[in-house]
Amino acid sequence: MRLFGRHDAHEAPHPLRQIKLFSTLSRREMPVVQALRHERSYLAGEVVFDEGDDGEAIYAIVSGEVEILRHDGGRQQRLALLAAGEVFGELALLDQAPRAAQARATADCVLVVFFRADFMNLLETHPKIASKIALSLARHLGGRLRQANAGQRQDGHL
Amino acid sequence: MRRLRPSGAGPLAWCGILLATTLALYLFQQVLWLVLPFLFGLIAYYFLAYPMQRLMFAGLSQESAANITVGVFALLLVGAFAFMLPRFAAQAVGVQETGMRYLQGGLLLLDQTLRALEQQSRFMRDAHVADAVSSYIAAAGEGFAQNRLPSLMMSVAAWLPSMLLAPFLAYFFLRDGRRFQRFLARAVPNAYFERTLHLLYEVDRTTRAYFQGLVKLTVLDAVCLAAGLWVIGLSSPLTLGIITAVLAWISFVGSVIGCALVVMVAATDFPGSPSIAYASIGLFILVRLLDDFIFMPLTIGRSLRMHPLITVLMIFVGGAVAGVAGLLLVLPVLGVIMVIGETLSIVASDPRLRARHAHARRLRWQAVTRDL
Incomplete structure (x- = not known):
């Protein structure tokens, strides 16, 4: 347990603008979302979340890469390789179902994390911001569904 | 992938939760001067969080929103204090006299009731219950006034400055809570x-x-009691309703004190008709039943998701360990410790989480020793 913070604790927070989910937010709205974010560092090979975990948060990649894996029997199948700017674990925002796949860092990476309950609270306190994010999320899921239908990626069920 | 998923806190974890709650109550009793402002600060925080969020949405930073919210709240408090203080100072002597009058009225009612019972029961008459109770109350009142009251007043006076901490704590909860x-x-x-x-x-x-x-719950209690007292015909029903509803924050003891207060007022306002006082007791029992079976499950009970047996048991334990403070604090403390204990026991008994943490530590160790 790190009681006195991390070495990057005093650095400026990474801008959220580069993350697609928040790209439609205005300058006035951005600080509200910034206040909700958590920032985490993962080393290459570290598990971000496991298949079967309770989904409590959505992740966005600030730097590095994350692969999405599914274990089918004894076989491990890579569903997607995600880079900076992309989000994963997004279904945690919509329901409380267990994670459908494992997320693992393939390179050292920095992730910003948003807790589902904070988003639910945002729906009540800042419905305009929440609806913008929900619209981006719907577009994002639609894109993934189209890709999955085209057979390019199979990660539309995170 | 199949996971071994722990389902919840086991009996050992629950023993730990109850033990930790008892220990926390004992420790809180020792630093009550800090715990009470913390409690009031927390209530003010939850009360002020919504207006602060509205200000943030209007474009203010969290710090500015907290400054404005707490600033306005403090101004309102100071204004109310400035408005009430001269009136209270002018009526201080009157308040004392009124208090003594109501106390005498209550004692007179008790004496009348006991004497009426003595006429009905030979056993009570032989035991001289009315005289025994009257002399006991007189002795206890004298002993309280001589021995306990000065020290009680001194400790209340010593606590008052620490209560000024409450708005400061609320301010820092609002400004830095998320941080x-x-x-x-x-x-x-x-x-x-x-x-x-x-x-x-x-x-x-x-x-x-x-x-x-x-x-x-306080609002519901106050409204029901005020309405009932107004129907009965007592003076200042709203004030009495609010005072007794706030006193009910202290489990069991608070309700009894509130009931005694209302009965004293009824006995003094209507000295010739004890039926009014009995009607007040009936009203109190009715509101208590409404409270226990309807209001409490709809408000606090729903929030804590706690078994009623554990709640009642811990209220007794809280009272035994930390007195009135324990009765006041036991439910919120138990609620928080229950959540922490359940989560910790689930996390500690999840082998996959422990394995992931060990794996991450190995990776971190490899990363820092790579070029050594």
Whole structure:
């Protein structure tokens, strides 16, 4: 347990603008979302979340890469390789179902994390911001569904 | 992938939760001068959080919104204090006299009731119950006034400055609450991160729901009692309703004191008709039943999701360990410790989380020793 913070604790927070989910937010709205974010560092090979975990948060990649894996029997199948700017674990925002796949860092990476309950609270306190994010999320899921239908990626069920 | 998923806190964890609650109550009793301002600060925080959020949405930063919210709240408090103080000072002597009058009225009613019972019961008459109770109350009152009252007044006077901490605490909860939450979450290893976020959320949800439930319960109690007292015909029904509803924050003892207060007022206002006082007692029992079976489950009970047997048991334990403070604090403390204990026991008994943490530590060790 790190009681006195991390070495990057005093650095400026990474801008959220580069993350697609928040790209439609205005300058006035951005600080509200910034206040909700958590920032985490993962080393290459570290598990971000496991298949079967309770989904409590959505992740966005600030730097590095994350692969999405599914274990089918004894076989491990890579569903997607995600880079900076992309989000994963997004279904945690919509329901409380267990994670459908494992997320693992393939390179050292920095992730910003948003807790589902904070988003639910945002729906009540800042419905305009929440609806913008929900619209981006719907577009994002639609894109993934189209890709999955085209057979390019199979990660539309995170 | 199949996971061994722990289902919840086991009997050992529950023993730990009850033990930790008892210990916390004992420790809180020792630093009550700090715990009470903390409690009031927390109530003010949950009360002011919504207007602060509205200000933030209007474009203000969290710090500015907290400054304005607490500033306006403090001004209102100072204004109310400035308005009330001269009136209270002018009536201080009157308040004391009124208090003594109501006390005498209550004692007279008790004496009349006991004497009426003595006429009905030979056993009570032979035992001289009315005389014995009257002399006991007189002795206890004298002993209280001589021995306990000065020290009680001194300790209340010593506490008053520390109560000024409450608005300061509320201000820092509002301004830095989320920052502190992030600070705590940052201290947790990646493997336990999501569970910790959930834990912090649950602790916040439980305390928020408890205090909001408490305020709702107080309003419901106050309205019911005030309406009932107004129907009975007592003077100042709203004031009495509010005072007794706030006294009910102290489990069991508070309700008894509130009931005694109303009965004293009824006995003094209507000295010739004890039926009014009995009607007040009936009203109190009715509101108490409404409270226990309807209002409490709808407000506080729902927020704590606690078995009624454990609640009652812990109220007795709280009273035995920490007196009135224990009765006041036992439910919120138990609610928070229950959430923490359940989550910790689930996390500690999840082998996959422990394995992930060990794996992450190995990776970190390899990363820092790579070029050595």
